[in-house]
Amino acid sequence: MVSREVYDLVRECAERSKAAARKLAIASETAKNAALERIAESLLARQAEILAANSIDMENGRAKGLSSALLDRLLLTPERIAAMAEGVREVMALPDPVGEITELKPRPSGIKVGKMRVPLGVIGIIYEARPNVTVDAAALCLKAGNSVLLRGGSEAFNSNTKLAQILSEALMAAGLPNDAVQLIPTTDRASIKAMATLDDLIDVLIARGGESLMSALAGATVPLFKHGKGICHTYIDLDADLAKAIEIAFNAKVSRPGVCNAMETLLVHREIAPRVLPELGRRLQEAGVELVGDETVQQLIPGTGAATEEDWATEYLALKLAIRVVDSFAEAVEHIQRYGSQHSEAIVTENYATALRFLEQVDAAAVFVNASTRFNDGGQFGLGAEIGISTQKLHARGPMGIRELTTTKFVVFGNGEVR
């Protein structure tokens, strides 16, 4: 059960967020940009304060024996602070989606009906170690006219507290409500449950974290934007161009294996396998990729291990790849539907009809023909800054940009009409 004091504390923060959201929702783009500029300036001007707070977190982290990878994620440097400020200016440059009215049409009754784009309201963000999320996510939410209620990880508590303070003060200095950015002032685990159930105050939760965070959010009544895992496939079709196939598959696995849009399983049509797998396998192995596959693959690429059922369902996030030879296009699609996580799926083919069939039949956030799955990214897709990649189907699917942080309302212009 949620401890009463933590719940009350979070509720009080969320009430202030909601009050601030009402003011922010009607703030002009000029006012929001002025606040973002003030935030960017403050981050640079108050670098020493940020580094001092961060050094406490780093010291605590070392004392707690955090891994060097985690410590690196936690670390702030003058360069990283400058990058945060730069990120805020990039968000500033995005067009403000709020207030646009589309599809305004007269109806037979005489009323004119359109849709006005408006902020979601209060966005809760629950995230782990990296303190830059505090600034990146808050800036994007603010530009879209939303209040942000942040709940960072305990390792970064001092850094996050300082960053949230700077953001809040910059907002106030720019004439916007300082409560529009708040950090929950506790890292008690109960605060996550509290946020997840304040559906009268928080409009949506963005959760960035692993399995344990997701299970803490089971039973949430506030809608969630989920960042699911990426078990991504590349299928090299019978009619693939060999050179493209090798480049695309190599890139999808090797260019950045630790991210969600990296390929985890390669599917190859049986007829083309003898021509593509020996060379591709060698290149992957030279790049340090561990290969597992079915019997045919093991014969075609020396040094390949045996793939188990579990391999097809694993997101390695590492230099490891499962390879399977399939007898047909249908078998490839069947494999993707069975094991894929509906994230990023690619086909390599020169056959027009096969390409279109793949686009139609494969159900995923992004489906690619003759391109690397690594392109599944807000920047690459032209959305500007992104708040994450959604693998859910409702509201937002794929990279989520500033527009996905808004909703619409119907607006009706009448002249005395009744029904």
Next chain:
Amino acid sequence: MVSREVYDLVRECAERSKAAARKLAIASETAKNAALERIAESLLARQAEILAANSIDMENGRAKGLSSALLDRLLLTPERIAAMAEGVREVMALPDPVGEITELKPRPSGIKVGKMRVPLGVIGIIYEARPNVTVDAAALCLKAGNSVLLRGGSEAFNSNTKLAQILSEALMAAGLPNDAVQLIPTTDRASIKAMATLDDLIDVLIARGGESLMSALAGATVPLFKHGKGICHTYIDLDADLAKAIEIAFNAKVSRPGVCNAMETLLVHREIAPRVLPELGRRLQEAGVELVGDETVQQLIPGTGAATEEDWATEYLALKLAIRVVDSFAEAVEHIQRYGSQHSEAIVTENYATALRFLEQVDAAAVFVNASTRFNDGGQFGLGAEIGISTQKLHARGPMGIRELTTTKFVVFGNGEVR
């Protein structure tokens, strides 16, 4: 806890739904329309079977002592069956949203990125007495390429079973998967909980029912389309046209008081109250509307009762109206934000700036200037048939038409690009 047998039964149905959804997702508009035409014909041709099944439900209902209102909702007649068939043909006439690719743009990397509209997949519908929902909702979901898993109320079980059978057989006769429409073959309460947690198989739940259904759905892991209540306001501004104000307010309350877009509270600016309330009050009273209000209202309209705090927060759904006099536009907006359910909110004013401020500041599914809240309806807004009115902010807000039963996926056309 969910009883194991019921859970397994529902899970099995949902698995068949998902398999059918994959086939339906790539069915052509021609094939879907042929199936809908076959459904319409079958409903008419098999009217006797439907009426026989319905008469069992009616008999059971009378034995159970259902109210005459409930019995009327349950009753099917040749006319009502004809209306269902007509509804199916109207859905047939809606344009198929599936497959459209929008926003296709070349990116600096060379890839072309667009968004393809695709079905949601499996839609679960949980509803109460009225058997026509079985046909109306299923037709709309099918046209959008979705499988439908229906869980109707126990009172209509025989009618629903027959209707689902007719739909399923018509699909099969038209060459589409018969499992695309299924009725859960039990009305055990545990089947609702089971549907609500099958998030690996069901993409969204549409729940049509009262508070007890909503509380049964607490803890759902499948996303829900909620039909919230409608505590709708009309605000008669200082600068209102008197004739329009009276017509709009009268219509919003009286034309159909039992529906969610009917007005429940009238707000009137203090300066115009003496000119508008006496006449409007008399007309409302003549139409049988019971009035409650603050002291000023009680003075201006003889026979008005005293409004309590509870009145401002009540959805009467009846010929009863709460009236409050406010000192300013700001006080009206404040009242709406505090007591409104973000459904339908209207202002009556001839003042340009005030009208725009109302549109901007009031947060609701639909905001009206100089028109009756009763227009908040899919047909009136030009969406065609609707599956309900959403008061949530994510994915769908306001009347939900066929488009809201779909999602998008990113599609990428490449020519060997890597990142």
